[in-house]
Amino acid sequence: MTDAIEDNPYLRDPPTDFEPVESLEPEVAERQVERLRAAIREHDRRYYVENDPIIADRAYDRLFSRLQELEDAFDLTHPDSPTRGVGGEPLEEFETVEHVAPMLSIDQSGEVEDVRAFDERVRRELEAAGYDGEIAYVCEPKFDGVSMVFTYESGRLERAVTRGDGREGDDVTRNARTIGSVPQRLHGDPPEFLAVRGEVYMPKDAFREHNRERIERGEEPFANPRNATAGTIRQLDPSVVAERPLEVFYFDVLEASSLENTHLEALEAFPDYGLRVNDRIERVADIEGAIEYRDRLLEERDGLDYEIDGVVIKVDSREARDELGQTARHDRWAFAYKFPARAEVTTIGDVAVQVGRTGRVTPVALLDPVDVGGVTVSRASLHNPEEIAEKNVNVGDTVRVQRAGDVIPYVEEVVEKGSDGHYELPEHCPICDSVIERDGPLAYCTGGLACDAQLRRSIEYYAGDDGLDLEGLGEKTVRQLLEAGLLESVADLYALPERREALLALEGWGETSVDNLVAEIEASREPALTDFLSALGIPHVGPTTARELAREFGTFEAFRTAAEDRPEELERVDDVGETVAQTIHEFFASDANAAAVDAILEAVDPQESTLESGGDALEGLTFVFTGALEDVTRDEAQAFVEAHGANATSSVSGNTDYLVVGSRPGSTKLEDAEANDVPVIEEAEFFALLESEGLALE
Incomplete structure (x- = not known):
């Protein structure tokens, strides 16, 4: 540690009661900013690299907040300031850039015979080249994360790039700056130019906690830490990356203006620069030592807080590496000895x-x-x-x-x-x-629709295939609308047409997508009773039971009266026994649910069921409807064909007989119809088809 750092007042027992910003002269603020940046970099190094913090997290947070406050107040932002790691405006896309040197893959196997064959080849080829130095290996865990290259010039982080195809990758520098173990300025005396390979990963404990939070928010959890890492590092919004628990281990030099003689010497220098190195790295004298290392690490694997799927064995000497060279795909001086997959x-x-x-x-x-x-x-x-x-x-x-x-x-x-x-x-x-x-x-x-998890899923269900089939209102869109404050209930869907400007301000929304959503919502204001009953998400009332309830009671008012006051009448319906009838009664007995339904009914008028007047003229046919019909509502058309023996489904498949299109049809259904060779007919053709069967929809 330099004397300048040692004398820094924000290093040990830092003061956290600061003078008001408005009372500072610009030169005093600038000096304080310089000291805060230097201290925070040192605290980051001690925390992430040395694992030896010297101040409490709360004190660190106050120093960081003070730095942000001063930079904002006095316009003192800088590209390599620690505050650059908090995110920024979302990107539209990543730039593809060429690597400073190829990022080659590693030859690998899970068989010990192949590992010994690698050693034999290394020794044979070095002997043939006249190399007479020591042949020792450096063994490292093979991390199961995302490999990247971090480029530093004059000690400052200039670029972070994903591996891509090994020749070029995505520039994710802004995302990398949000990772605490990525120093934005190196310590010590690093080479003037240094490109290092690192593995970005999500610690197992942090992964489980992150997945727990996703599950409890109703989001789909990540399959494994590697997927979580890959999905995070390629987020277009750096602020999302900043919120996720990523770390980095640095494990090799890709290119540098000066190099140590051995790989181990380079790794030993990394911590002096502020680059975090794994503590399980070992140098062994021969390949049998590497095999023993792998077997030992396999036993320790479950106790590590990061995923590994094997070990990497590297020739230590730079001179020997240069003699061995590369193939078009991998370095000839390295080999990965894989672990067997965990099974069951x-x-x-x-x-x-x-x-x-x-x-x-x-x-x-x-x-x-x-x-x-x-x-x-x-x-x-x-x-x-x-x-x-x-x-x-x-x-x-x-x-x-x-x-x-x-x-x-x-x-x-x-x-x-x-x-x-x-x-x-x-x-x-x-x-x-x-x-x-x-x-x-x-x-x-017991929270009902007052519970955010139930609310979000209720909105998704209401708009989904088993509900009113509002195209464009899937899980991602509903979550976005909730987070933007545009939805706080199912009924709020019907206020969206009046909030056009707020919709247009959302990321990824344009005139066309807003028009399509508005059309879907407006077309759902007079739903078929079957669809409406199913859409409410009443426990045990799916599309089939909803159809039978609609057939029995005819109107929503009659059904609700029975559900609230005479639940025994529900038992007249097939598949509705005492337990299901009581569940339906309890749904409407909930004040929160009753209020939610009443709010929806202010915007929606469920249509009287016509199921009892049907026949079998359309039996065996399957229809899908998309877009807004002119002479009847889409729900009326669906109810009519179902009343006459047909199926009306929400998605196109190979079993669909006709896709009926109105104005502003959904592109997904049209594409599916083309892919499945399903006839696409317009409204007039649909009415002609009904007429040919002796039916009239009025």
Whole structure:
């Protein structure tokens, strides 16, 4: 540490009660900024590289906030300031750039015979080249993350680029600046030019916590830490990257203005520059030492907080490396000795709680990634509290994982207990803090539509295939509208046509997408009763039951009266027994649900059902409708064909007989129709088809 750093007042026991910004002279503010930047860089190095912080996190945060405050107030921003790591405006796309030197791949195998063959080739070729120096190897963990190159000029980070095809990759510098273990200015005396290879990864503990948060927000979790890392580093919005827990290990020099004689010497110099190096790196005298290293690391693998899938064995001498050279695809001086895939047995690192549309609470085990039938699995359903107790499953246990029907992973059994007792669900919902109640073997959040998780899923369901089929209102769009404050209830969908300017201000929205959304919403104001009943998301009332309820009661008012006051009348409907009837009654007995339905009815007029007057003239046909029809609503057309024996589905497949298009049809359905060779007919042709069967839709 230099004397200048040692004398810095913000290094040890820093003052955190600062003078008001407005009372500072510009030269005083500039001096304070310089000292804060130097101190924060040193604190970053000690935290990320040395793992030896000298101030508390809260004190660090106050120093960082003060630096931001001064830079903003006195316009003192700088490209390599620590504050540049907090994000920035989203990018439209990444620039593709050429690497300063090729980023080649590594020859690899999981067989020990291939590792020894690699050593024999290295020794044979070096002997043939006249090399008479020592042949030793440096062994490193083979990280399962995202490989990148970080380029520094005069000690400053100039560029961070993904591996891409090895010749060129995406410039993700702005994203890399948000990662705490990426120094924006190097320490010590680095080469004037230095391009280093590093592996960006998400620590396993942080990955599980991040996935827990995604699950509890109702988002799809990442499959494994590598997918999480890859998906994060290529985000166009740096602020999103800044919020996710990424780290970096640096493991090689790609190009430099000056080089050490050995690979190990280079790695030993990295921490002096502020570049974080893994502490499991070892130098061995021969290939048998490398094989022993790999076997030892395989045993330690589960205890590491980062994913590795093998070890990398590298010739240590730079001179020997130069003699061995490269092929078109990989360096001839390195070899990866792979681990066998984890198969079926793994450890539960955490349990997240997922809240569904109906409020059902499902515990989800967050696993150390494991191979199950050729698929990497990092989460598995624990189903319900009763099954958890029966299997005696808890965090820390080693379990066997299977996939039901080759799709849904679940915990089959505990192989080895690593905990006491079994996991207990929390007493309150992690989303809305409402009480979680048990119903037999199941558990439910009592928050109803006041619970954000249930609300978001309710909106998605209302607009989805089993609801009113509002094209363009999928999971991503609903989440965006919720985050923008444009939706706080299902009923708010019908206020969107009046909020055109707010929609146009959203990322990715233009005139066409807004017009299409408005058209979909306006076309849904008079839905068929079947679709409306299904769209409400009443537990146990899907499209089939909704159709039978519509057939029985005819109008929404008649159905609701029975549901609220005479639930026994619901039992007249096929598939509606006492339990389902009571569930429907309880849905409307909830004040939150009743208020939500009333709000929707202010904008929507469910149509009287005509199912009882049908026939079988259209039996065997399947229709899909898209766009706005002129003479009737789309819902009326769907109800009519269903009343006469046809199926009306929301998506086009090979089983679809006709796609009926109105104005502003959805492009996805048109593309699917073309792909499946489905006839596309306009409204007039649809009416002509009905007429040919002796039917008239008025």
